Amino acid sequence: MRSAHKSAGPAPHHVHLNPLRLIEILLQQEKHWLNAIPRPRAILLLALTQGLASLNLAALGTVAPALESHLHIGNVAYGLLSTASILTGAAAALPVGILGDRQQRVPLLTKLILLWALAMLLSGISPGYDWFLITQMLAGAAGVSVGPVIASLSGDLFPPSWRGRAFGLIVGGELLGAGIGMILAGTINTLSNWRMVFVALAAMAILLAVLLWKGMREPERDNMNKLAAQLTQESAEHAPETTVSGKQPKRYLIEDIRKKSIQPVRKRILAEDPTQWHWLRAARTILSIPSNVILITASSAGYFYFTGLLAFGILYLTQRFHINTMAASTLFVGAGLGGIGGVVASGWIADFLLRRGLITARVWVTGIAFLLTIPFFLLALHTNRQVLEFIWLFMGSAALGATNPTLDAARLDIMHSRLWGRAEGIRISLRYILEAAAPFAFGWVSTHFSESYCHLQHCGDGYGLRISFEIFTVLLLVATLLMLTAIFTYPRDVATALFSQQVQKPRKP
Structure with a gap:
């Protein structure tokens, strides 16, 4: 009983400096953490949106041989597609960041997703290289510039003590998007052709825009x-706010x-x-x-x-x-x-x-x-x-x-x-x-x-x-x-x- 009482008391100040004790505490609290993630729907939707840019770049890499063959281009022209997409996105992030500070962000994010979907659809029906290059620049502008809007939304959705965990899951969407892009593009390209890859990505983006519009409210x-x-x-120091249970938040x-x-x-x-x-x-x-x-x-x-x-x-x-x-x-x-x-x-x-x-x-x-x-x-x-x-x-x-x-x-x-x-x-x-x-x-x-x-x-x-x-x-x-x-x-x-x-x-x- 003494040992149980002792373990239930407050942890010593130096506990987090002990690696073995830290691992033990992490394992003990894993289940509690998984059950305590706030706003899981928001995290899922933001993670999927975060992955749009990497999804497109991964799909481009997977269908590169087919693109070079059908559009009659070489490695230099193909490399320009990714470079142009990235640089256009870098330029678009600045004005979109301004809009993210001044407008409602959920509608803005929805519009960017729909714009990305349009770029994917136009990529799928491109008659030639010039058309495809322009559509990829449009995709870069929409896919990359969701970042400032997601950051602004996350700041208001999650308090400082939760932001690390929330961003861990949201940023994971970027890596997950690259993996999904490779698998999906490879499968569809094998079963059909490269054009259907971009049509499928457009359909997925439209579905994501609908889910975001209906599933997330502006914080x-x-x-x-x-x-x-x-x-x-x-007064905050002398009379702190208490919860129903009497514990101080x-x-x-x-x-x-x-x-x-x-x-x-x-x-x-x-x-x-x-x-x-x-x-x-x-x-x-x-x-x-x-x-x-x-x-x-x-x-x-x-x-x-x-x-x-x-x-x-x-x-x-x-x-x-x-x-x-x-x-x-x-x-x-x-x-x-x-x-x-x-x-x-x-x-x-x-x-x-x-x-x-x-x-x-x-x-x-x-x-x-x-x-x-x-x-x-x-x-x-x-x-x-x-x-x-x-x-x-x-x-x-x-x-x-x-x-x-x-x-x-x-x-x-x-x-x-x-x-x-x-x-x-x-x-x-x-x-x-x-x-x-x-x-x-x-x-x-x-x-x-x-x-x-x-x-x-x-x-x-x-x-x-x-x-x-x-x-x-x-x-x-x-x-x-x-x-x-x-x-x-x-x-x-x-x-x-x-x-x-x-x-x-x-x-x-």
Whole structure:
């Protein structure tokens, strides 16, 4: 009885620093977490919408041989399809981010999905290459620009203590979309032709738009204002709100800032509602937040490396192990499933540590994930066995995927809620501009380290791409170091955003 009573008491402050105890607690609370996910319908719909851009790019890659044959194009013209789609989406994310801060977001998101469906349908009936290129640019504009709207919606749907978990599931939709795109496009292309692939994608998008329109209501925009008001109300400390059961509701981020007396940066506290600000003024404010610049840079570095892997991973495996494309694709997709596990696990772990009082939990989890990615990929590049290659690629994908939900949640924490859409639009534009350059950069480096330049026996096939993958792991190291600097800026930036929320009254969208 004494031991039972002792275990039922409050956990010691240092529990979360013990790895074995942490794993034990995670396993004990797994069932409770699965049953406590808020707004599961919203998470599912947003995850499916998040996957539109990757769904299209994956379908393009799967039907590439058929497209080149029927449209009479080569590799350069085919590559232009993906590049044009990505760059158009990067440009569209900026104005859509503005609309996301000023208009109702569910109707806006529905319109973007329908626009994407129209682009897919027009792609399926394209009479020639020029037509197809234009429709893919339209698809990129609609599919990529859903990101700022989803970020803004998620910020109001989920409180700070839940955002890591919610983003873990939503970002998982992006990876899931790529997998579904490959499987669906391959199956339909085999049974019918490449045109029916895009017609089927259009039908799926129309169904998603209907489900979103009927299944999700527009959340209130003043949720963060209500939370922030607790930060300076003296009554909140002495007479906290209680639930029916008599327990005090915990606002983890808010309470930690109050208890630890974290002060905002006074000169950056907003004195007015930024909803109607000119875009340049909003951009200056967004980029003046130190933690935001750090998080954007780290995120861009991670996505740059991920895009290089996506572009040349299958080709590297075929050269390295002398296997056909189908076997290499199976190995690569299977290893990529680790990314889905990573995005779900990291969001949960970061939120758990946040509830244990570690304000910089999301920064720490992201930094450690970036750091772990480096040895996992280096081990994968230096093995001659397919089984070990798969294991290390799986672990590396999990670590790289683990950086995304925590970064997404952290960016919302440090930003005024009426700037979420524009802040995400800026980040997405920078991300996709860099992504468009990644395949060229990886390919250019690989040509300067081809097998003919290496006379050692261990070089073997795929040497150039292996060196390219190794060199660009420097980006992951840079991202790790950046996250270490964010530890010092993140708490004050969170406090500044919360103080800015309560200065002015929110306006209705």
